[in-house]
Amino acid sequence: MRRIAWIALLALLAATPALGASVSQSTYRGWESLAITNGLVEVQIVPQIGGRVIQFKLGDFEFLWVNPQLAGKQPPPSGLGPKGEWLNYGGDKLWPAPQGWGGGDQWPGPPDAVLDGGPYTAAIMRTAAGTGGVVLDSQKDSRSGIQFSRSVCVIEGAAHVNFNSTMKNIDTRPRRWGIWQVTQINACNRAGEGYNKEIRCWSPINPASIYPRGYYEMFGLVNNPSFSVDPATKMFSANYKRIVGKVGLDNSAGWVAVVDGTAGYVFVERFTHFPDKKYPDQASVEFWMNGVGQIVTGDKIVDSKDDPVETPYLVESEILSPFAELRPGESYSFRLDWFAARIGGHFPVLACTPVGVTCEPFRAKAADGRLRLAGRFGVFYAAQAALVALDGDGKDLETIDLRLPVSPLEALVLEKDEPLPAKAASVRLVLLDSAGKEIGELARTQIAK
Numbered sequence: 533m534r535r536i537a538w539i540a541l542l543a544l545l546a547a548t549p550a551l552g553a554s555v556s557q558s559t560y561r562g563w564e565s566l567a568i569t570n571g572l573v574e575v576q577i578v579p580q581i582g583g584r585v586i587q588f589k590l591g592d593f594e595f596l597w598v599n600p601q602l603a604g605k606q607p608p609p610s611g612l613g614p615k616g617e618w619l620n621y622g623g624d625k626l627w628p629a630p631q632g633w634g635g636g637d638q639w640p641g642p643p644d645a646v647l648d649g650g651p652y653t654a655a656i657m658r659t660a661a662g663t664g665g666v667v668l669d670s671q672k673d674s675r676s677g678i679q680f681s682r683s684v685c686v687i688e689g690a691a692h693v694n695f696n697s698t699m700k701n702i703d704t705r706p707r708r709w710g711i712w713q714v715t716q717i718n719a720c721n722r723a724g725e726g727y728n729k730e731i732r733c734w735s736p737i738n739p740a741s742i743y744p745r746g747y748y749e750m751f752g753l754v755n756n757p758s759f760s761v762d763p764a765t766k767m768f769s770a771n772y773k774r775i776v777g778k779v780g781l782d783n784s785a786g787w788v789a790v791v792d793g794t795a796g797y798v799f800v801e802r803f804t805h806f807p808d809k810k811y812p813d814q815a816s817v818e819f820w821m822n823g824v825g826q827i828v829t830g831d832k833i834v835d836s837k838d839d840p841v842e843t844p845y846l847v848e849s850e851i852l853s854p855f856a857e858l859r860p861g862e863s864y865s866f867r868l869d870w871f872a873a874r875i876g877g878h879f880p881v882l883a884c885t886p887v888g889v890t891c892e893p894f895r896a897k898a899a900d901g902r903l904r905l906a907g908r909f910g911v912f913y914a915a916q917a918a919l920v921a922l923d924g925d926g927k928d929l930e931t932i933d934l935r936l937p938v939s940p941l942e943a944l945v946l947e948k949d950e951p952l953p954a955k956a957a958s959v960r961l962v963l964l965d966s967a968g969k970e971i972g973e974l975a976r977t978q979i980a981k
Contacts, residue, residue, distance in 0.1 A: 552570060552664075553665075553687065553688050554664045555567070555568050555664045555665070555666060556569070558576065561586070561598055561603040562605075563578045563580070563581070563586070564578070565577055565586065566579070566654060568664050568665065568684065568693075569664075569686065570664070570687070570688050570689070572689075572690065572914065572939075572940055573686060573691045573692075573693065573872060573940075575588055575686055576589075577654070577668070579651060579654040580607060580652075581619075581649075582607075582611075582648045582649055582650065582651075583625065583626070583651075583654075583670060583680070584621060584623040584624060585684060586598060586623035588624070588799075588870065590691050590797065590873070591941050593795060594718065595718065595797070595872065596624065596717065597622045597623075597719070597720070597844065597845075597846040598621070598623060599620055599621050602621050602622075607619065607649060607650075610649075611646065611649030612643050613643075616643065618642040618643035618648070618649075622716050622846075623715075623716060624714065624715040624716070625714055626682060626712065626713055626714075627642075627644070627648065628647065628699070628709040629712035629812035629853075630812035630813050631712075633831075634830075637708065639676060640830075644673075646670065646671050646672075646673040646675075647670055647671075647676065647678075647680060650671045651671070652668045652669055652670050652680075653669045654666055654668055663686065663687055663688060663694075664685065665683055665684060665686070665694075666684050667681065667683045667684075668680075668681065668684065669681045672702045677705070678699045678701060678702060678707060679700045679702050680697065680698070681697070681698045681699075681700070682696060683695070683696045689913060689914050689915075689965075690912050690914070690940070691912050691913075692912055693869065694868075694869050694870075695868045695869070696866075697711050697865065697866050697868070698863050698865040698866075699856070699863065700858075700861070700862070700863040701859065701860055701862050703860060706857065706859050706860070708855055708856070709812075709856065710812040710855050710856065711852070711853040711856075712812070712850065712853075713850065713851050713868055714848055715850070716847075716848050717731065717790050717846060717848070718845070719731045719822070719845040719847050720845045722795070727774050727845040728792065729771075729773075729794075730791075730792065730793030731791070731792055732769055732771045732772070732791050732793065732878075733769065733789070733790050733791075733819045733847060734769055734789045734880065735769075735785075735788045735819075736767055736784075736785035737761060737767065737768050737781070738781070738784040739766070739784075741781075741782050742782055742814065743782065746761055746766070746781065747759065747761070747780065749777060749779055750778040750779060750815075750818065751777060751820075752775065752776050752777030752821075753775065753777060753825065756775060756821075757775070758772065758777055758821050759779055765882065768781060770819045770821060772823075772847055773823070774821075774823040774824055774838075774845075775821060775824060776826070777821045777823070777827075778821070780813050780814065780815030781815055781818070782811070782815060782816060783817040784816075786802055787800060787801065787802045787884045788800070788801050788817055788849055789884060789889060790849050791878070791879065793878025794878070796874055796875055796876045796877045796943070797872065797873070798872065798874075798875050798881060798889055798910050799849070799872050800870065800871040800873075801869070801870055802869045802871065802884070803866075803867065804867065810855050811852055812852050812855060816852055817850065818848075819850065820847065820848035820850065821847055822836075823836065824836055824838045824843065851868055853866035871912040872940060873889065873910030873912055873943075874910060874940065874941055874942055875891050875909075875910040875943050876908070876942075879891035879892065879908060885973055885974060886912075886972050887911060887915075887963050888909050888911040888912050888974045890907065890908075890909055890974070890975050891943075892907055893977070894906075894907035894946070894974075894976070895977060896980065897980045897981075898952050898979050898981050901951070902949050902950065902952055903950045903951065903953075903956075903959070903979065904948075904949050905950065906946055907944075907946045908943060908945050908946070909943070909946070909974055909975065910944070911939065911940055911944050911963060911974065912940055913938070913940070913963050914938070914939045914940065915963040915965060915971055916937055916938065916963065916964045916965075916966075917934050917962070917964075917974075918932060918934055918961075918962050918963075919931070919932040919934055919950065919959050920960040921953040921956035921958075921959055922957060922958045922959065922976075923955050924955070924957040926958070928960075929953055930953055932950055932953070934948060934950070936948070946961070957979060958978045958979055959977060960976040961973070961974045961975045961976065962974060
């Protein structure tokens, strides 16, 4: 039956017209897969292994960890390993939250033979021009009482992937879960053995956080040296030190970022935070550092050894939706967006907008009738950078063409000197499309005299 479904899907692919972002039959690391590409990014999906997005690439750079021990292997009918263990293929997947071992209102996986380890069906989306997408549907899970479905779409002209994930109550009684999207980032040393010491996760601290430090340790050491908060910027960071641990944050900013400073790339997730709703674990964001040490799960002490096969080099960026109270037959959906950019080295993420990240502050200084501009950014769109001058009331005065094409494939290092517009008090750095229409604002700053 699985083979028949795959053949039918391939026939649909052949009949699907090419769009700005296209879906095609592919293979990845030995698996039959579906590839969604737009010339900037590529998403590889393997429906048979828990509906995973197994890889996300910007240009030739791969962000996600893939288990080399399981690469290309077909899942057993049980969805579990020979001893009932979790088959951690890697990549990105959906789980129900909260995780726990205290009762039916907690998810005791992984392992999970249905939602994590079972095959998903796949269908091509008939999307608007400029996007290519796939819809993935899980089997019905009697234990949790839900069925997952999610669409995965790549947006034309951008390093941008959109996820719309849905859980449906297929039970005969009410169910209460959150949607939990778990993404495993490759933290291997790609130039040799060991781990990449320049992997760092970034999250703004909620100014009204319920946690005294803006985060709390869920697993592992208290005061784990991997985790810190910059008192000046109020930015949380998790530096991969190969020490096992997990943190939760009540992130209200709606974005997180993971930087590979060795390669000079950033991976960003954007989402909507709902301050008036309750969240699993009282967290909208969680980071897991896979490493050496001990954690407690339920009534068990788990000892993680310094063995790259048993304890691979990876970090997890995890985004949670609020709880959804679902009566039988009801559904709840949650949107998440991925972005990626090259930033050119080991830099912090100071700010993030829908069009890019700031890694070195945007500065504008007036001198001798000229405007000197500086800053470092990663951009999510193939576009043109422009400057918008604003008056003292914050109203747009004029747009200045910087004659500067930008791309997610290259860091934007701004070092320009432009005429100073009369009455300008501040400036906005924006991206424009090919028709000169503003895509969005990258950063803004006051003009220093």
